[in-house]
Amino acid sequence: MxxxxxxxxxxxxxxxxxxxxxxxxxxxxxxxxxxxxxxxxxxxxxxxxxxxxxxxxxxxxxxxxxxxxxxxxxxxxxxxxxxxxxxxLDDRDLWSRFMASELQALQRFVTAAEDGIEVLGLDRPGGRRLAETRDFLAFLHAELSDAVARWPAERDRRAAAHGT
Amino acid sequence: MxxxxxxxxxxxxxxxxxxxxxxxxxxxxxxxxxxxxxxxxxxxxxxxxxxxxxxxxxxxxxxxxxxxxxxxxxxxxxxxxxxxxxxxLDDRDLWSRFMASELQALQRFVTAAEDGIEVLGLDRPGGRRLAETRDFLAFLHAELSDAVARWPAERDRRAAAHGT
DNA sequence: CACATACTTCACAAACTTATGAAATCCGAG
DNA sequence: CTCGGATTTCATAAGTTTGTGAAGTATGTG
Incomplete structure (x- = not known):
């Protein structure tokens, strides 16, 4: 400063x-x-x-x-x-690394839902709700992982576009 | 129970x-x-x-x-x-609604970075780091919004696949 | 080897959060 | 209109988190 x-x-x-x-x-x-x-x-x-x-x-x-x-x-x-x-502060990929730990948290979420399904069973409303929860969270995890993985290339693509 | x-x-x-x-x-x-x-x-x-x-x-x-x-x-x-x-607990789209509030939080993140860029300027290392932060967070926000929006259709598609 | 500087650990005080019991409020029933 | 059950509000006690000062530890310097 x-x-x-x-x-x-x-x-x-x-x-x-x-x-x-x-x-x-x-x-x-x-x-x-x-x-x-x-x-x-x-x-x-x-x-x-x-x-x-x-x-x-x-x-x-x-x-x-x-x-x-x-x-x-x-x-x-x-x-x-x-x-x-x-x-x-290694700013290259800083936020990808940050997201990696967020993704781990999301994975724990999925696991918790899975454990619940196991003890409750799928033949009860509670179990079915948990199953839908698990499905959504797993979907989100996959989408987020994908997005985070795509970011470096996307950023470079944008930088190149600006540079020309 | x-x-x-x-x-x-x-x-x-x-x-x-x-x-x-x-x-x-x-x-x-x-x-x-x-x-x-x-x-x-x-x-x-x-x-x-x-x-x-x-x-x-x-x-x-x-x-x-x-x-x-x-x-x-x-x-x-x-x-x-x-x-x-x-x-x-309106379980239909429960998690989409949950994510909507998470997305708002992410948006506040973007805004905070933006405000920082404004006061620091892009001609300084700190400002440039913030700009990259903002770009990543905005990208993530877009990707997440998209994923959340796609989920209902995706879920129904899966249900249909299982049903046949 | 003794010293000085920089960092870490530890015990504690302050601030904040959380959940409770008790009192107040609300609302339909008789 | 009063009663009774249910919920909300409020003050408070218990627990947790946070950041500090002081003491301790490590390390390069003279």
Missing amino acids: TDDGERIVLLRFVERFALVLREAGMPPMPARVLAYALADDADRYTAGDLARGLDVSPAAISGAVRQLVQVGLLTRQREPGTRSDLYV | TDDGERIVLLRFVERFALVLREAGMPPMPARVLAYALADDADRYTAGDLARGLDVSPAAISGAVRQLVQVGLLTRQREPGTRSDLYV
């Missing part, structure tokens, strides 16, 4: 974007860190950069980056001869 | 399914009510039915059904000459 006014604008955006991420189930601090890493101009951050940039305690960053690394949204790098890890 | 053993099995399933719904962002009590209405055999419930069936306080049901009606997953009906509202 270039100056203080810009920084305030950035932080306001970070909070707004993080809010949406939180509504999608992400804990507050990881959401803020992700939004900040996305919107600020640097492409690598130490934990300290993030703490100062977001004006939160280093302790909060520590937990947040651990979770983000865990789910693959941030990667940890160590530059030889330096004391701190560097956190990189 | 036919007997007590079955009821325990049902409630266990309800908790498991509700857990998945909660992980998807739904508050606990609405998640339980939805799972119960889905898996139990009745197709209409009074608030009292739900309270007794789930063994929770009527107060908890009151709040839960309000939220579910709000998002369109449950509809309220009033039988003439009766004291209680009836809650109906």
